[in-house]
Amino acid sequence: MEHLLNENLLKYFTQYALQEGSTSALSIGGLKNLLQNQFAQYLKDQFSLDNIIKSLDKNKDGSVSFDEFMMIVKRITSTGQ
Numbered sequence: 001m002e003h004l005l006n007e008n009l010l011k012y013f014t015q016y017a018l019q020e021g022s023t024s025a026l027s028i029g030g031l032k033n034l035l036q037n038q039f040a041q042y043l044k045d046q047f048s049l050d051n052i053i054k055s056l057d058k059n060k061d062g063s064v065s066f067d068e069f070m071m072i073v074k075r076i077t078s079t080g081q
Helices: 002-019 028-038 046-056 066-079
Strands: none
Touching: 002 028, 002 066, 028 046, 028 066, 046 066
């Protein structure tokens, strides 16, 4: 079950990253679009989303890797913000 979930998350991540010309990173704007389109039911407000993204963009490069994306998804889906 978890394997299927990870495959779907990778599919979403890659789909949005490709729109930006990448397969390994997603801009903060692209990440917000992905989360708002695919995980809207877990998002309570924009402020919380911005804080989560800032705290999990570990290298502060303004983009997120798939691993950072996975941490964000786990955080918003497990705590419900």
